[in-house]
Amino acid sequence: MKFLFLIFFSIEVIYSNVEKPSILIFNQYDEDLIGTSVANHFPSKNFVKGENINPFLGSLDSLTNPASGRMFLVKDLGSELDVDYILFHQISGDSNRFMLEGQMFNTRSGGLIKRRIVDITNYYKGQMNELKLWIGDVFREVDKEWVSQRKQVLYNEPSQIIQDKTPEGAMARSLLLPGWGQFYSDAYNSGIVFSGLESVLLTSVLVSYLNYNKSVQEFKKYSKLYEESSEQIEFDKYRVLSNSEWEKHKKYNSALIYTSIASGSLWLINGIHAYIVGPRPKKDIIQKWDVAIPKQK
Amino acid sequence: MGCCDPKTKITDQVRLYFTVILILSFLSCTIYDNNLDNPNDNEANEELGVYPPSLVFFPKQQTKTLTDTIRLGAYIVFSDTSIISFSGAHLNIQYDNSMLEIDSLAPGWIGPGSMTDSNRTTPLFTYTENSGQLDIYAYYLSTSDVSIDSVTHIAEIWFKPKSTGTSTVSYDTSLCEIVKFDENFIPINGTREASIIIQ
Numbered sequence: 001m002k003f004l005f006l007i008f009f010s011i012e013v014i015y016s017n018v019e020k021p022s023i024l025i026f027n028q029y030d031e032d033l034i035g036t037s038v039a040n041h042f043p044s045k046n047f048v049k050g051e052n053i054n055p056f057l058g059s060l061d062s063l064t065n066p067a068s069g070r071m072f073l074v075k076d077l078g079s080e081l082d083v084d085y086i087l088f089h090q091i092s093g094d095s096n097r098f099m100l101e102g103q104m105f106n107t108r109s110g111g112l113i114k115r116r117i118v119d120i121t122n123y124y125k126g127q128m129n130e131l132k133l134w135i136g137d138v139f140r141e142v143d144k145e146w147v148s149q150r151k152q153v154l155y156n157e158p159s160q161i162i163q164d165k166t167p168e169g170a171m172a173r174s175l176l177l178p179g180w181g182q183f184y185s186d187a188y189n190s191g192i193v194f195s196g197l198e199s200v201l202l203t204s205v206l207v208s209y210l211n212y213n214k215s216v217q218e219f220k221k222y223s224k225l226y227e228e229s230s231e232q233i234e235f236d237k238y239r240v241l242s243n244s245e246w247e248k249h250k251k252y253n254s255a256l257i258y259t260s261i262a263s264g265s266l267w268l269i270n271g272i273h274a275y276i277v278g279p280r281p282k283k284d285i286i287q288k289w290d291v292a293i294p295k296q297k
Numbered sequence: 298m299g300c301c302d303p304k305t306k307i308t309d310q311v312r313l314y315f316t317v318i319l320i321l322s323f324l325s326c327t328i329y330d331n332n333l334d335n336p337n338d339n340e341a342n343e344e345l346g347v348y349p350p351s352l353v354f355f356p357k358q359q360t361k362t363l364t365d366t367i368r369l370g371a372y373i374v375f376s377d378t379s380i381i382s383f384s385g386a387h388l389n390i391q392y393d394n395s396m397l398e399i400d401s402l403a404p405g406w407i408g409p410g411s412m413t414d415s416n417r418t419t420p421l422f423t424y425t426e427n428s429g430q431l432d433i434y435a436y437y438l439s440t441s442d443v444s445i446d447s448v449t450h451i452a453e454i455w456f457k458p459k460s461t462g463t464s465t466v467s468y469d470t471s472l473c474e475i476v477k478f479d480e481n482f483i484p485i486n487g488t489r490e491a492s493i494i495i496q
Contacts (some may be wrong), residue, residue, distance in 0.1 A: 219329060227335055229371055230355045232448045235335050246331040253328060 024083040024107075026050040028057070029091035041132050042141060048083055060103065060112070069109030078107020087135065091127060098127055102134045114138050125148065145238045167278025174274035178267055181274025191276065194270040201263035208256040215249035336489045337448045339374050347487035349376040350475060352388065352468045354491035361381070362496050366400060367456040369466060369491055371433065373449045373475060383483065385420070385436035386451055389472035394429035396464040396495060397456040405433060405450030422452070432472075458495040466491045 025038070025047050038046040055073050063069030074086055086105040093099045097120070104114040116134050120126075129149045136142035165184065174181030179195025182188070219242055226238035334341045336353035347353075355370040404422035410474055420435040433452050467490035475483040 216327075216329065219331075223333060226333055226338075226354070229335065230337050230448075230450075232337065232373075233336050239333055239335075239338065239340070242333060243331065246329070250328060251328065257326065 001061050010147060021085065022046040022048060022080055022083040023085045023087055024048045024050050024082075025087045025089070026053045026056055027089045027091075028053050029089065036127075038131055038135055041143075042135060042139065042143070045139065048081060050077075050086075053088075056103070057090075060115070067112045068110065070105065070112070073110075074105040074107055075110040078110075083107055087138070089131065089134075091131070098130070100127070100130055100134065102131075102138075165279035167275045167280060170278030171271050171275035175267070176272040178270045181271070182277060185274065185279050187277045190273065191231050194266070194273070198263065198266055198270065201259055201266060204259040205256060205263055208252050208259055211250035212249055212256055215245045215252055219245035219249055299451065316360070323344060337372055337374060339377055339447060342374060342487065344490065345489075347489055349487075350483055350485060351372050351487035351489065352473060352485060353489040354466055354468070355490065356491070358492040358494070360494040360496060361458060361459050362427075363461065365458065367397070367458060367493055369454045369456065369493075370450060371452045371454065373451060375447045377447045383437075383449065383475065384478040384480070385434070385476050387472070387474040388431075388433045388435075388451060389469040390431040390433065390454075391469055392429055392431065392456070392466045393464040396458065396460050397432060397466075397493065398459055398461055399426050399473075400455040400457045402433070402455070403453040405452050424452070430469075456493070458493075461495045464493045464495070466493065 023045055027049075037047075039045070056070070060066045062067065077083070077086060084107060086107060088101075088103040088105075090101045091099065098118070099120075100116070100118040102114075102116045102118075103112060105111065106113050114137075116137070118130055118134070120130075126149070128148050132146050133142060133150065136146060170181035170185045172181070173184050174185050174194070177195075178198035179191040179193075182191030182194055222238045222242035222245055226235050229235035229238055334345070334357065336342065336355050336357045339349055339415070341412065342348070342351055342353070351374045353372050353374055355372055359367065359369075361367050373386060402424055404420055409424070422433075422435050424431060424433045427434075431454070435451050435474045468488040469489055470485050473485055475485060475487075477483055
C-alpha cells in the first residue's frame with residue numbers, strides 16, 4: 001500500500017523521461033526550510049520522490065556491512081519503481097547547526113555507492129547550496145555558482161580547513177617553553193602556574209648546579225693543598241675543608257638530580273596538560289568520510 | 298606521515314626532550330672519590346693500614362726530569378694523642394743508586410713550627426751513605442722531655458737523578474730505631490715508601 005503512493009506521484013515523471021537516469025529521492029527535512037526542490041537544479045535527471053522514508057532512517061553504521069546492509073530494500077525498490085539510483089537525504093540541526101547526511105545507492109547492485117556527512121556550525125542560508133553540492137558531486141554536475149556561494153559563507157573546500165590553533169600546537173609550544181601552550185590556549189591561570197613553578201624549579205636546578213660546581217672546584221683545590229702540606233696544622237685544616245666541600249658537592253649533586261627530575265616531570269606534565277586544554281573546535285565542521293563511528297549494540 | 302605532520306613534530310620534540318634530560322643527568326651525576334692521602338696524616342695512614350708510630354716520606358710521589366733536584370722529607374708520624382717522650386732516631390733508607398744519588402741532607406726539627414720557626418729544636422745530626430743505603434742518626438739533646446707534634450721531621454734529603462725511570466725510596470724497618478728519652482726503643486708499627494718518577 002505504501003508504495004502505491006510513490007507510484008502515483010512518480011509515474012508521470014518516469015514515463016516522460018525514459019532516457020534520463022531515474023533517481024528515487026527520499027528527503028527527511030522541512031521543505032520550507034530548504035526552499036525549492038533540488039530536482040529543479042538537475043534538469044537532466046529524472047527524480048522520483050519517495051514517500052516512505054522509514055526504512056532508511058536507521059543508522060547505516062549500525063549495520064554489519066554499511067555498504068551492502070540495505071541491498072534487498074534498495075533492489076526491491078529499484079525493480080518495483082524502475083529507478084536507477086536511490087538518494088536519501090537527512091537534514092537535522094538546531095538554530096546554529098546544520099547536519100546533512102547524504103546516501104547514494106545503486107538499485108542494480110543494491111550497494112551504497114556514495115555517502116557524505118556534513119556537520120557545520122553557524123552555517124546560515126547555505127543548507128540548500130550544500131545539498132546541491134552533494135548531489136552535484138554525486139552526478140559530477142557541480143555548478144560553479146554553488147562553489148562560489150559556499151566560498152562566500154564557508155570555505156573553498158571543507159577538507160582544506162586548517163585550524164589556526166590545535167592541541168598539538170599547544171603541546172608543542174609548552175614542550176618548548178612551559179606555560180606557552182596554556183597561554184596560547186587562553187588558559188591563563190594554568191599558564192601562570194606552570195611557567196611560575198617551572199621557573200622556580202629551573203632556578204633551583206641552576207643554583208644547585210652552580211653550588212655543585214663551586215664545591216667541586218673547592219674540593220679539588222683543598223685536596224691539592226692537603227696533599228701538598230707536610231705540616232700537621234696545615235693538612236689538618238685542609239682535610240677538614242676538603243671533607244666539608246666533598247659533603248657539599250654530594251648534597252648539591254642530589255639536589256641537582258631531584259630538582260632536575262621534578263623540573264623535567266613538570267615540564268612533561270605541562271606539555272600533556274597543554275594538549276588536554278588545547279584549543280579544539282566545538283564540533284567537527286566537516287566530518288571525514290572514513291570516521292569510525294561506534295556501532296550500536 | 299609527512300615531514301610537517303604535527304604528530305611527527307611532537308614525537309620528535311618529546312624524543313629530543315628526553316635525550317637532553319638523559320645527557321644532563323649523566324653529566325651532572327659525577328660524585329668524586331674522597332681519597333685524601335697525605336703520608337704525614339695519621340688518619341690517611343690508618344685507612345691504609347699503616348699505624349703509628351710510622352716512618353714515612355713526604356711527598357709520597359713526585360715526577361721530575363734529569364735536570365731537577367729531588368727533595369724528600371723523612372718523618373716519624375706519631376699518634377695525635379701520643380705522649381711518648383721521643384728523643385732520637387736511626388733511619389735506614391734504601392734507594393736505587395743506579396737512578397739516584399745523594400746531593401745533600403739537612404736536619405729536620407722537633408716541636409711545633411716549621412723549619413723557619415725560631416722555636417724549633419735542632420738535633421745532633423749525622424749520616425752515612427753507602428751504595429744505595431743511607432743511615433741517618435738524629436738525637437735531641439734536651440735535658441727534659443721534648444714536647445713533640447704527631448709529625449716529627451727527622452731529615453730533608455736532596456737527590457740528584459742519574460737516569461730515567463721509576464724508583465722507590467723506602468725504610469728498612471729491621472735497621473731503623475726510635476728511642477725514648479730514657480733510651481728505650483719505641484716499636485715501629487708501619488712504614489710508607491716514596492715513589493720518584495724521572496722523565
